Amino acid sequence: MSEPKVFLLPDLGEGLTEAELVNWLVAVGDEIRVDQPIAEVETAKSMVEVPSPYAGTVAVLHGEPGQTLDVGKPLISVTPAGATAVAPAAAPAVEPAETAEVAAEVYREEEKAGSGNVLIGYGTPGGHGVARRTRPRKSAAGTAVAEPTAPVSAAEKAADDLVLMRTRVPGKLGAVISPLVRRMARDHGVDLGELQGSGASGLIMRRDVEAVIKPSVLERPVAAPVETTPVPPITGAGAGDTDTRTGLGITGRTAVRGVRKAVAANMTRSRSEIPEATVWVDVDATALVEMRAALKKADPHHTPGLLAFIARFVTAGLKKFPELNTRIVTTEDTSGGSSQEIVAFDGVNLGFAAQTDRGLMVPSVRNADKLSARELDAEIRRLTAVVRDGKASPAELGSGTFTLNNYGVFGVDGSAAIINHPEVGILGVGRIIDKPWVVNGELAVRKVTELTLTFDHRVCDGGTAGGFLRYVADAIENPGSVMADM
Missing domain, CATH: 3.30.559.10 (Chloramphenicol acetyltransferase-like domain)
Incomplete structure (x- = not known):
């Protein structure tokens, strides 16, 4: 049984980190071809159709219309043409962390099998890199244990460079960078507007940000994550909901997203x-x-x-x-x-x-x-x-x-x-x-x-x-x- 190819939601330009899934253009079991539009998504910039880089049978649709998806997370799983399809019902048995890891590895290793047109108007070069394992391993008791972060290797840097190349947008190459680079620059106070990118057509790469960060800052240990209380999702108002400040009944709630x-x-x-x-x-x-x-x-x-x-x-x-x-x-x-x-x-x-x-x-x-x-x-x-x-x-x-x-x-x-x-x-x-x-x-x-x-x-x-x-x-x-x- 062949493992499905998992297509991650790409950076849709301008370094946007999320998009709202508006509508699926395919269904589980459909036969699709390379570059066939599979979904309509809305970002803070525009509504776009996302094409598939793979041909085959739709195995899993990772999301429902109206849901906000993060860039880099699974969008669709495709069983290659001629392979035995993985039953859609088996998808929930896969742990979310495992799904993300498999998706990242498949995306980087098998990208060359697609057309390279991850998004209409957004070019992606050929080649592949090696993904770093970031999924927490489990102890004998079943609790998650974080694995130590491995040093950045040459292969990992090459993989990062490839990911950054996938974020190109015609006309503004130098300003389009991955969330990783933006976060690194933000954490260390680097003004990206002042950097001259060393990548193709002036694309700002991770190495460009690293070059202006002092070594002492780069070697600083990462602080432990701060635990926060989960915020409940915004939902429609139920019967009898009352606003505590005004005492008036609530007729509806609208999430602030997109544009x-x-x-x-x-x-x-x-x-x-x-x-x-x-x-x-x-x-x-x-x-x-x-x-x-x-x-x-x-x-x-x-x-x-x-x-x-x-x-x-x-x-x-x-x-x-x-x-x-x-x-x-x-x-x-x-x-x-x-x-x-x-x-x-x-x-x-x-x-x-x-x-x-x-x-x-x-x-x-x-x-x-x-x-x-x-x-x-x-x-x-x-x-x-x-x-x-x-x-x-x-x-x-x-x-x-x-x-x-x-x-x-x-x-x-x-x-x-x-x-x-x-x-x-x-x-x-x-x-x-x-x-x-x-x-x-x-x-x-x-x-x-x-x-x-x-x-x-x-x-x-x-x-x-x-x-x-x-x-x-x-x-x-x-x-x-x-x-x-x-």
Whole structure:
């Protein structure tokens, strides 16, 4: 009887450590081929289909729809074609620890039998490594006894390098690293953003982190794990459940996960780390609305939307006020101290907020400063469709340098938005409505909108922020003259 091949849930990009299993696309007993989609999973970034690296018969599905799975844990077991299938009913008899160990060993040793396309758009090279035994052995009394951790051998380092290579994402190779490397860097205070990866295409490897950690730190013994009380899973409210603080009945409970979990964490970090300030101004957008109406009359099918024109003004404004197109980076030195620096960019990746069924997403138009209003419009429409379908890549969602937020579509005038960490500024645009406005000393009805800029006070003062905001406002009020200079 042939042992099934166990496929582990791969790193889905950006170093994400978990994913929610949305739907199985296969069932136990199905015959599958290499690269056939087997499951739909949702991460904090996007919805993706996971293809199988093996061909054969589905033996075990490791999870139920709605369950959150950890990266590196078994996803599916496949009996190779032509081999005797292992009965699915036998799966529960295998200990969870044993299953994980077998899965890890099979995944590393037999990966070369698959296509190499562990995930659509995520490449994996050939070759294999040797997995280290980490499962606790059992004593005669049946209690678990932890085995001592073996020194890291050359074979183990090679295996780690191979695992890291499997986490590549096109367009952001240097920023995608395994949970092991991220944890090592975090534990020893290494800023991964400052490392130059020695792997293929700049991939950050474990050896890169080890090279900057002092030997005394590496040799420090690992502390014993702290025992914690298990937290019960969130479930639906039963009949008669009452909130102890308010005395009101509870109608339901919703787990914070996926996109909502990522958004909550990012917004919390933004508010806790960034000393933000907000400035705003009312703008007469009549000339811009009229200019677009004239363009649409001449060419109904290729006229950019108002947001595309404003995006063009924003990128031009960021060139004049580059302080708002930066990022704050904190580094720690060998003495335990830290320092900060402002990192400037050669170009603008303009993010824009898009409301979807999965929550608020912020895709970014790469090199937006090099695009015309018509090109910006096309890319904004494309990215909006991609994120609403849940198909945006990590690079499309995590590479912005400044964000434009059109909350006017919700019928509101203004908002002091939270900066999209680690950016340093976000510009909000309110609804455009008819308002009384003084023109040449006389009262008139004009198309008015409100611009709101929230900025990181560490990178600039109010003069710079006000100058940028006034530039964009003037461009909206006099679009013809401004675009002539672009």
